[in-house]
Amino acid sequence: MEAIKHRIISVNGIKMHVAEKGEGPAILFLHGFPELWYSWRHQILGLSSLGYRAVAPDLRGYGDTEAPGSISSYTYFHIIGDIIALIDYLGVEQVYLVAHDFGAVVAWHLCMFRPDRVKAFVSLSVPFSPRNPQMSAVQGTRAFFGDNYYVCRFQEPGKIEEVFALVGAAEVLLAKDKPEFGLSMLEEKARIRKGPQNPVKLPPWLSEEELSFYVTKLDQTGFTGGLNYYRALDLNWELAAPWTGVQVKVPVKFIAGENDPVYTSPLGLKEYIHGGRFKKDVPLLEDIVVIEDAGHFINQERAEEVNNHIYDFIKKF
Numbered sequence: 001m002e003a004i005k006h007r008i009i010s011v012n013g014i015k016m017h018v019a020e021k022g023e024g025p026a027i028l029f030l031h032g033f034p035e036l037w038y039s040w041r042h043q044i045l046g047l048s049s050l051g052y053r054a055v056a057p058d059l060r061g062y063g064d065t066e067a068p069g070s071i072s073s074y075t076y077f078h079i080i081g082d083i084i085a086l087i088d089y090l091g092v093e094q095v096y097l098v099a100h101d102f103g104a105v106v107a108w109h110l111c112m113f114r115p116d117r118v119k120a121f122v123s124l125s126v127p128f129s130p131r132n133p134q135m136s137a138v139q140g141t142r143a144f145f146g147d148n149y150y151v152c153r154f155q156e157p158g159k160i161e162e163v164f165a166l167v168g169a170a171e172v173l174l175a176k177d178k179p180e181f182g183l184s185m186l187e188e189k190a191r192i193r194k195g196p197q198n199p200v201k202l203p204p205w206l207s208e209e210e211l212s213f214y215v216t217k218l219d220q221t222g223f224t225g226g227l228n229y230y231r232a233l234d235l236n237w238e239l240a241a242p243w244t245g246v247q248v249k250v251p252v253k254f255i256a257g258e259n260d261p262v263y264t265s266p267l268g269l270k271e272y273i274h275g276g277r278f279k280k281d282v283p284l285l286e287d288i289v290v291i292e293d294a295g296h297f298i299n300q301e302r303a304e305e306v307n308n309h310i311y312d313f314i315k316k317f
Contacts, residue, residue, distance in 0.1 A: 004019050004020065004041075020054065031062070032104070033227075039300060043303070043310065077113075079229075080110050080113055100125055104126035120317045124256070125256055
């Protein structure tokens with residue numbers, strides 16, 4: 001890990017932290033919520049050893065990248081503005097793009113808004129979601145799941161931050177591998193204790209040292225920056241109206257864990273992914289991979305397997 005270089009650069013009016021290793025064609029990795037560049041540590045080491053320049057930023061609001069205060073500063077347009085400025089900083093016309101969780105949501109929009117800057121895209125966990133012109137993202141989620149669904153509960157500034165502060169960063173991070181973000185579990189733990197007193201049960205893919213890295217950074221920054229991505233969803237829906245019905249026209253490979261709560265969601269994503277609509281919206285979709293007995297954090301849980309899938313795909317372009 002010491003071989004990974006770190007720098008702070010100016011992009012789109014903010015200071016961004018970037019981790020980087022290797023030389024060659026650039027691969028840009030975008031993390032999800034509530035994560036960091038560190039989520040890509042296995043990919044940075046693995047892909048850089050195969051002749052690529054692996055680049056993983058802390059997205060705005062996370063880690064050592066600046067976190068603007070207003071919710072309206074977290075639209076896709078702001079975040080993609082940061083990413084385009086980062087690509088320019090790298091001195092390349094195009095990048096291979098790999099993204100996970102909310103980073104994949106951002107990446108799909110990057111591919112939609114600026115396909116000229118993306119050679120090929122590997123999406124982990126989250127498929128494309130076409131804009132519904134009749135109903136915003138939060139409205140649609142509320143109509144389907146009700147007010148208690150985590151996306152809806154995240155909307156009120158400050159409230160869920162109180163819960164997260166009570167249970168601790170470690171619990172919040174690992175709850176993402178549970179249905180509905182494990183929010184009911186987190187709230188129950190917040191009710192019965194006044195602080196993160198009990199050690200969490202670690203999954204086999206995460207060491208105490210690795211968890212400590214996440215916790216240290218998340219304790220420093222808090223969760224508001226990442227939560228603002230969810231709070232800007234309806235504003236994104238308004239601003240993205242001109243792209244209603246637009247297809248994503250970059251080469252794509254999609255990878256999900258068989259037990260990922262996103263993949264198994266009652267929203268019907270399995271049917272969307274395998275039933276032909278995904279391919280209709282993303283005509284250059286080349287491959288769909290479902291990794292058996294794997295959960296949400298597949299880039300960490302099944303790192304070598306995911307690295308091989310990424311390499312086998314991008315080496316064609």
